[in-house]
Amino acid sequence: MQSNDTRIKWVEEPQLGWAGRMYLPLVFGGLTTTARHLVSEKVTVSYPDEEPKLGNKLIYRGVHRLNRDEQGRVKCVACFLCATACPAHCIDILAAESPWEDREKYPQSFTIDELRCIYCGMCEEACPVDAIELTSLYNLTGRSREEMIFDKEKLLSVYDATKDSEPMQSKSLGGTL
Amino acid sequence: MMSVETTALVLVLVKIALMLGGIMTAAAYFVLLERRVAAWVQDRHGPNRVGIPLTKIRLMGLGQPLADGLKMIFKEEYIPAQVDRPLYIIAPIVIMTAALAAFAAIPLGSVVPEITQLGIKEPIPLLVATQLDVGMLYVFALSSIAVYGVILGGWSSNSKYSFLGGLRSSAQMIAYELPLGLGILGVVLACHSLRLDAIIQHQADSGVWFVLAQPLGFVVFLVAAFAEAGRLPFDLTECEQELVGGYHTEYGGMKLVLFLTAEFIHMITASFLIVILYLGGWHLWGVTGSGVDVGWVGALLRMAVLMAKTFGLIFFFMLIRWSWPRFRFDQLMSLAWKVMLPLGLLNLVAVAICTELAHPSVAGNWLDSRLGGGGTALFFCVAGWGVAFLGLCAVALTQPMIGDNRPRRNLDLQHVDQQLDFEGRPSAG
Numbered sequence: 394m395q396s397n398d399t400r401i402k403w404v405e406e407p408q409l410g411w412a413g414r415m416y417l418p419l420v421f422g423g424l425t426t427t428a429r430h431l432v433s434e435k436v437t438v439s440y441p442d443e444e445p446k447l448g449n450k451l452i453y454r455g456v457h458r459l460n461r462d463e464q465g466r467v468k469c470v471a472c473f474l475c476a477t478a479c480p481a482h483c484i485d486i487l488a489a490e491s492p493w494e495d496r497e498k499y500p501q502s503f504t505i506d507e508l509r510c511i512y513c514g515m516c517e518e519a520c521p522v523d524a525i526e527l528t529s530l531y532n533l534t535g536r537s538r539e540e541m542i543f544d545k546e547k548l549l550s551v552y553d554a555t556k557d558s559e560p561m562q563s564k565s566l567g568g569t570l
Numbered sequence: 571m572m573s574v575e576t577t578a579l580v581l582v583l584v585k586i587a588l589m590l591g592g593i594m595t596a597a598a599y600f601v602l603l604e605r606r607v608a609a610w611v612q613d614r615h616g617p618n619r620v621g622i623p624l625t626k627i628r629l630m631g632l633g634q635p636l637a638d639g640l641k642m643i644f645k646e647e648y649i650p651a652q653v654d655r656p657l658y659i660i661a662p663i664v665i666m667t668a669a670l671a672a673f674a675a676i677p678l679g680s681v682v683p684e685i686t687q688l689g690i691k692e693p694i695p696l697l698v699a700t701q702l703d704v705g706m707l708y709v710f711a712l713s714s715i716a717v718y719g720v721i722l723g724g725w726s727s728n729s730k731y732s733f734l735g736g737l738r739s740s741a742q743m744i745a746y747e748l749p750l751g752l753g754i755l756g757v758v759l760a761c762h763s764l765r766l767d768a769i770i771q772h773q774a775d776s777g778v779w780f781v782l783a784q785p786l787g788f789v790v791f792l793v794a795a796f797a798e799a800g801r802l803p804f805d806l807t808e809c810e811q812e813l814v815g816g817y818h819t820e821y822g823g824m825k826l827v828l829f830l831t832a833e834f835i836h837m838i839t840a841s842f843l844i845v846i847l848y849l850g851g852w853h854l855w856g857v858t859g860s861g862v863d864v865g866w867v868g869a870l871l872r873m874a875v876l877m878a879k880t881f882g883l884i885f886f887f888m889l890i891r892w893s894w895p896r897f898r899f900d901q902l903m904s905l906a907w908k909v910m911l912p913l914g915l916l917n918l919v920a921v922a923i924c925t926e927l928a929h930p931s932v933a934g935n936w937l938d939s940r941l942g943g944g945g946t947a948l949f950f951c952v953a954g955w956g957v958a959f960l961g962l963c964a965v966a967l968t969q970p971m972i973g974d975n976r977p978r979r980n981l982d983l984q985h986v987d988q989q990l991d992f993e994g995r996p997s998a999g
Contacts, residue, residue, distance in 0.1 A: 414966035417789070423893035427611050431889070436613045 445531075450559050453529040454512045457505050459548035460524050460561055467549060468524035471498040475516035475525050483509035484516060503545040507533060528555045577690060585698045589673055597834040598635035604834075604888055606631070611892040645823035650727075653820060657726035662821070662828035665719025669835040672712040674698040675705035676842050677767045679873035680852050683866055693863070696873065697767055706754055706764040713798060713839060716832065717743040720807060723829065724817035735816030738899065739800070739807035745906035746797035746804075752914030753791025756784050756921040757847045770851030774860035776947060779850040783950045786917040786958035788848045790910050795840040797906070800833060801887055803894040806902060841883035845876065849883075852876040901971055908970035913961045920957040924950050 412418040438445045447453050460468045471488035489501035516525050528551060535541040543551075602617065609616025620633035649658060679696035702708060717740055724736020757780050758764055761772035773779050781788045797804040808816025818829045845851060852858055852872035859868065897905065928946055 411966055414969055415962045416965070417962065420890075420894070424889060427889050427893040430613055431607070431610050433613060435610075435615055437615055439615060439618075 450529040454527040456530040458551035471500040474519040478515040478519035607888040652728045654726040661723035662825045665832040668715035669832040727820035731813045731819045749910035750794035756787035774853035781848040790914040799836040802891040845879040904971045
């Protein structure tokens, strides 16, 4: 590329004003910014003593849960859309014929490897019946890898634990229910 | 009862012990403060959890320096294979010794009243080397020895980062030694003494701190002190982003701690010097008085004032660190030679003229007879501020630090190619 190429956009350095060239006014300008931050509110929290303030809990992406319908059955219809959408391949579903009249299939086993999951929320997006959702539980810990593979019962129990504080998103976010 | 000589000796030893212990502890705690201030400026909390071991008492993290010290002491004394062993070991010792020895001539207050119960019949000056008449020169010389530690460390490490760090450091320290000296010279000229306690006494007697009378000298000295202490924005000697760690890249364990502590002590020394030379030392209008005889309350008050001023300056050092980006090396040199050196000279000339005008032998003390004592002081202050303003305007007008590093439009690629075309040039591809 030649230097007279019309596609090159030449940018001139902005010129310093009189105050800028005398240096000291700029020093004080910088110092005021620093001093302002010195006394401003801290953005970090002392975590175990103090819980972080989450924004909207309904859109936070933490531990998954499997929702139940009104009769307490698992809502999932084992369509595999979440497992297909998952970029980390952490969802494993074993489908079986549904024992109920209103649907054809249900998940006999439904496991999520919480260590493998990248918490992107694609499963939640993909689910046609809003059965899988991400909760606002962020402090997920375990003592072994096996412990961190959540099965269907565990995921349903997460729903039982969080359903009151975080209602199903279906209604508020225009879901199927 | 001890003899007079023994008492004097014990007194000096006690002073040295207190001084060394105090300085080392202060350096350790200033590291903590530095980390806390860094965190606060960046809207974080910083290290605030280490308190008393085995309890839940946290003390705002005041246990951190002890924990760090223990960790460092128990670290392996590792010496890399490629280093020059004697120099490698001696470098941190040199820098630390020089840093600590400089405190012999720095007063930590005015005097403490005599303690007749212990056989001390004269007021005790809060200064280790009481008979040293060249205190200022002594401190100046010892703080310059620090550059030896840096160069030795960089050279003996036998590593490119260390070497570059040492090289930059030596160039920087030598360049800023001149403005630093000029800043000192203005003050020494104005109060006719190289003794730091005499310089404080002069400011206390006249009530005019030198920052008011010589603002330009203050700016020059402040900037040079920052550069000498290797603090941002002048920390080119160890900029992590380019040189990993600079001259102490190859050091670890206690040797590294010696280097880092020495650097902090340099900052403390620089703060003390700035306070003593320009900010009135232990003097504060209407609080400490200026007489030589003080009671215990007065002595403690003066110490507190001096410490508070020094602490404030160290805090200022820490704030500046997060306010300004690091200079490029050419900017660093331009600032030293094209800005600070001429400004320092200008200040020196102005001070020399003023001092000469006020001298009793000149024209029958022309100034004092016309303006009176207060008027002369006022005249000096006005002259100092005028000179400072003029100097800064001259800097702004000539723009010595703004280099032309714009992209060049008339650059012909063929021309560049020809210049690169030398014999033995590896062919493209």
